[in-house]
Amino acid sequence: MPDNGLIQLEDIHFGYPQRRHLFAGINFHVSGGDLLGVVGANGSGKTTLFRILVGLLRPHRGMFNAFGRAIQSPPDYDELRRRIGFLFQDSEDQLFCPTVKEDVAFGPLNLGKSKTETLRIVEETLASLGMSGFADRISYELSGGEKRLVALATALAMQPDVLLLDEPASGLDPRSKRDLVEQLARIGGTQVIASHDMEFVRATCRRVIVMDAGKIVADGPTDAVLGDESLMLHHGLEVPHSLAAEGRIATDHHHGSGPSHGHGHGTSHERQEHT
Amino acid sequence: MALAEPFSTGNSLLHRLDPRAKLVAAIVWSVTLAALNDLRVLLLGVICAAVLLVAARLNLPRLLQRLLVVNIFIAFLWLFLPWSTGGEAVATWGPITITREGLLLSLQLTLRCNAIVWACIALLGTSRLVDVAQALRALRVPQKLVLILFFCVRYIQSIHDEYGRMAAAIKLRAFKPRTTFHTYRTYANLVGLLLVRGHDRADRVHEAMVCRGFDGRLRTLDHRRLQKRDIAAAALLTGLTIILVVFECLTTG
Structure with missing residues (x-):
C-alpha cells in the first residue's frame, strides 16, 4: 500500500439481492495525484465501486479507509462526500436547479459557505472551465457537452480532494470529448475515471485497472494495460485504436514492467485459461 | 421546450415583488374567490385579475395559449352543466332541457376559475419555481x-x-x-x-x-428581505379581496 494512499479498500464484500457476491474481497487503492482509469465490461462493478467510494453504498464487510481515517459512521460518510466529487453518468440527474449558477452553488451552500463566498466559488469554478458566461443560463437548456461541464463544475465547486467520474465521455460528440479531456488535464489533482471509451481513458489516465465480474483483474500503467490485447479481449474490452496505430500492442503475456494481473481471486488462473 | 417557466423572467413590478408576498396574496385571493358566488363580484374579480396580468407584462401569445388550456376544461362544464342542473327551463331540444340555473352555474364557474387562474399566473408565474418553493x-x-x-x-x-x-x-x-x-x-x-x-x-x-451535502434543506443564493413595497403589495391585494367579500355580503343581503 502506498504511503500517500488517499483511499484504500481492503477485502471489501458487497452484493445486491439479485447478485449477492459482486465483490468478494476486492482490494483497491487510490494515491494522491493518481489519474486512474477503471475499465471493464458492463456489469463488471465499476459503478458499484464508485458508489462505495462515495459512500452511496456501504460495503457488507471489509476495511474502508479514506484520507487517513476509517470510514464507518454517518459523519465519516458525510466528510467523505465532502472530499470526493462525483460526476454522475447522466448529467441530467446532477442538474436540478433552474440556472447553472444555482446548480453550482448548491454544494457550497450546503457546506455552510456564505452567499458571498459561494458566489465567488461559482464564478471561479465556471471561469476555470471556460464557462463564465453560463452562470445565468438555464441548466436543462444546455447541450450534452455543456451539461457535462456544468455537472463537473457542480462537483468541483465542493473543492474536493478526489474526483470520481463515472462515464464522463458517454454521449459526447468528439469536440465535447476533446474539451472534457483538456479540462480534466488542466484540473489535475486526483481523478478516478470509469469509462468504456478506451481512447478517453488513454488520454486522461496514467494508471488503469481492469474490472471483470466484480474483480480487479489487472492494474498498471495505462498503455501497458490497454495495449495488452489478449487481456483486453478476454475481459470484453478492446485495445484503443490509437495504440494499435502506434503499433504498441502487446500480444504475449509475460510483461516485465507491464500490468500486474490478479488483484483478487483466481485471476492468474483465468489468465492461464485464456492464454 | 423543457421545464415551462415562461413568465418567470421579466422586469415588471410583479416580477420584482417578493415571492412570499405574492404567495400570501395568491392564497388569500384563491381561497376567497372560491367561496364567492355573486356573478357581479366574480366579474369584478376577473377584472382585477386582468389588471394584474396587464401589470405583469407577460408574453401575450404564451399567456393566451395557457389560458386556452384552462378554458378547454371549462368548456366541458358548459357542455354538461346547463342541461344536467335542475331549475327553470330556458330552452328545450328533444330530451335536453337547458336550465337558467345550469347556465348561471357554468358562468359562475367560468368567472371563478379565470379570476383565480389569471391572478395565480400573474402572482406566482412571475416567480421562479425555486423561489416559490422557498416562499412555501x-x-x-x-x-x-x-x-x-x-x-x-x-x-x-x-x-x-x-x-x-x-x-x-x-x-x-x-x-x-x-x-x-x-x-x-x-x-x-x-x-x-x-x-x-x-x-x-x-x-x-x-x-x-x-x-453535494444535501441534508434535507433546500438552500438557494436568493435570500431576499421583505421590503415595504412587498408588504404594501400583499396588503393591497388582500384589501382588494376583502372589498370583494364586502361586495358579496352587500349584494346578497
Missing part, C-alpha cells in the same frame, strides 16, 4: 411537501421525454392502439415502466444531492 418554506409548509412540489415540476419534462421515447419505441414496432386487451396491457406496461424509471431517477437525483 417561509410560510412553514413542510419541507417534504415543498421538495415534492419542486421536483415534480422540475422533472415532469424529463418524465414526459421518457414517455415520448417509450411511446415512439412501441409505435416503431407497429403498435396501434385499439380497444383490445393487448392495447390495455401495453399501456399498463408503459405506465408501469414510467413509474419505475421515475423512481430510479428520483433515487439518482437524491444521491446526486446527497453527494
Whole structure:
C-alpha cells in the first residue's frame, strides 16, 4: 500500500439481492495525484465501486479507509462526500436547479459557505472551465457537452480532494470529448475515471485497472494495460485504436514492467485459461 | 421546450415583488374567490385579475395559449352543466332541457376559475419555481411537501421525454392502439415502466444531492428581505379581496 494512499479498500464484500457476491474481497487503492482509469465490461462493478467510494453504498464487510481515517459512521460518510466529487453518468440527474449558477452553488451552500463566498466559488469554478458566461443560463437548456461541464463544475465547486467520474465521455460528440479531456488535464489533482471509451481513458489516465465480474483483474500503467490485447479481449474490452496505430500492442503475456494481473481471486488462473 | 417557466423572467413590478408576498396574496385571493358566488363580484374579480396580468407584462401569445388550456376544461362544464342542473327551463331540444340555473352555474364557474387562474399566473408565474418553493418554506409548509412540489415540476419534462421515447419505441414496432386487451396491457406496461424509471431517477437525483451535502434543506443564493413595497403589495391585494367579500355580503343581503 502506498504511503500517500488517499483511499484504500481492503477485502471489501458487497452484493445486491439479485447478485449477492459482486465483490468478494476486492482490494483497491487510490494515491494522491493518481489519474486512474477503471475499465471493464458492463456489469463488471465499476459503478458499484464508485458508489462505495462515495459512500452511496456501504460495503457488507471489509476495511474502508479514506484520507487517513476509517470510514464507518454517518459523519465519516458525510466528510467523505465532502472530499470526493462525483460526476454522475447522466448529467441530467446532477442538474436540478433552474440556472447553472444555482446548480453550482448548491454544494457550497450546503457546506455552510456564505452567499458571498459561494458566489465567488461559482464564478471561479465556471471561469476555470471556460464557462463564465453560463452562470445565468438555464441548466436543462444546455447541450450534452455543456451539461457535462456544468455537472463537473457542480462537483468541483465542493473543492474536493478526489474526483470520481463515472462515464464522463458517454454521449459526447468528439469536440465535447476533446474539451472534457483538456479540462480534466488542466484540473489535475486526483481523478478516478470509469469509462468504456478506451481512447478517453488513454488520454486522461496514467494508471488503469481492469474490472471483470466484480474483480480487479489487472492494474498498471495505462498503455501497458490497454495495449495488452489478449487481456483486453478476454475481459470484453478492446485495445484503443490509437495504440494499435502506434503499433504498441502487446500480444504475449509475460510483461516485465507491464500490468500486474490478479488483484483478487483466481485471476492468474483465468489468465492461464485464456492464454 | 423543457421545464415551462415562461413568465418567470421579466422586469415588471410583479416580477420584482417578493415571492412570499405574492404567495400570501395568491392564497388569500384563491381561497376567497372560491367561496364567492355573486356573478357581479366574480366579474369584478376577473377584472382585477386582468389588471394584474396587464401589470405583469407577460408574453401575450404564451399567456393566451395557457389560458386556452384552462378554458378547454371549462368548456366541458358548459357542455354538461346547463342541461344536467335542475331549475327553470330556458330552452328545450328533444330530451335536453337547458336550465337558467345550469347556465348561471357554468358562468359562475367560468368567472371563478379565470379570476383565480389569471391572478395565480400573474402572482406566482412571475416567480421562479425555486423561489416559490422557498416562499412555501417561509410560510412553514413542510419541507417534504415543498421538495415534492419542486421536483415534480422540475422533472415532469424529463418524465414526459421518457414517455415520448417509450411511446415512439412501441409505435416503431407497429403498435396501434385499439380497444383490445393487448392495447390495455401495453399501456399498463408503459405506465408501469414510467413509474419505475421515475423512481430510479428520483433515487439518482437524491444521491446526486446527497453527494453535494444535501441534508434535507433546500438552500438557494436568493435570500431576499421583505421590503415595504412587498408588504404594501400583499396588503393591497388582500384589501382588494376583502372589498370583494364586502361586495358579496352587500349584494346578497
